[in-house]
Amino acid sequence: DARVTQxxxxxxxxxxxxxxxxxxxxxGHNTVFWYRQTMMQGLELLAYFRNRAxxxxxxxxxxxxxxxxxxATLATLKxxxxxxxxxxxxxxxxxxxxxxxxxLFFGEGSRLTxx
Amino acid sequence: xxxxTQLGSHVSVSEGALVLLRCNYSSSVPPYxxxxxxxxxxxxxxxxxxxxxxxxxxxxxxxxxxFKKSETSFHLTKPSAHMSDxxxxxxxxxxxxxxxxxxxFGKGTKLSVKP
Numbered sequence: 001d002a003r004v005t006q007x008x009x010x011x012x013x014x015x016x017x018x019x020x021x022x023x024x025x026x027x028g029h030n031t032v033f034w035y036r037q038t039m040m041q042g043l044e045l046l047a048y049f050r051n052r053a054x055x056x057x058x059x060x061x062x063x064x065x066x067x068x069x070x071x072a073t074l075a076t077l078k079x080x081x082x083x084x085x086x087x088x089x090x091x092x093x094x095x096x097x098x099x100x101x102x103x104l105f106f107g108e109g110s111r112l113t114x115x
Numbered sequence: 116x117x118x119x120t121q122l123g124s125h126v127s128v129s130e131g132a133l134v135l136l137r138c139n140y141s142s143s144v145p146p147y148x149x150x151x152x153x154x155x156x157x158x159x160x161x162x163x164x165x166x167x168x169x170x171x172x173x174x175x176x177x178x179x180x181x182f183k184k185s186e187t188s189f190h191l192t193k194p195s196a197h198m199s200d201x202x203x204x205x206x207x208x209x210x211x212x213x214x215x216x217x218x219x220f221g222k223g224t225k226l227s228v229k230p
Contacts, residue, residue, distance in 0.1 A: 106158030
């Protein structure tokens, strides 16, 4: 049963600490997305990659957030230093896209709480 | 820029009643439109999508949606609600002309089903 795997599922940390979230996309999918979900803003696209290359990270605060794909089986989203306003659920999604109509497959999310 | 607006952040229906969740889009190019569902503590999963092949689109779990260009709408319906339909529903539009697949999501509508 192919699925997107995210770790950790829950993370509580203190302001100023570094947070790293990891995502294993579905094998064979060449596009990976990072979304953030909050009550106020809903789902926001932070960044996405095609064939491991970043295509767009304009939704991401550059001073503290960074996203990478060290290899085809791992995507990471790092926050350093973390702030209370970063508290949210972070979703990774992957897709095997040949065009703009492909389905995105979402992981179960990483719920981050910054105290 | 493309966007979607979901009317009503919360909809409540009785079991067996019609479900109608509203979505209007804005797009300068012919859009690709999607409905995703999110169950508690889970990621999003695709319900159905419009890719210009047919204006009435059928999805999983008995849901369907009709693309109406004149009304710029893509409302989601189900003839008879079931308790298991209680979830949050997101309308989305393809985010970029000639896009590589990133989606712009609406704020979501939470559906409650009363026994």
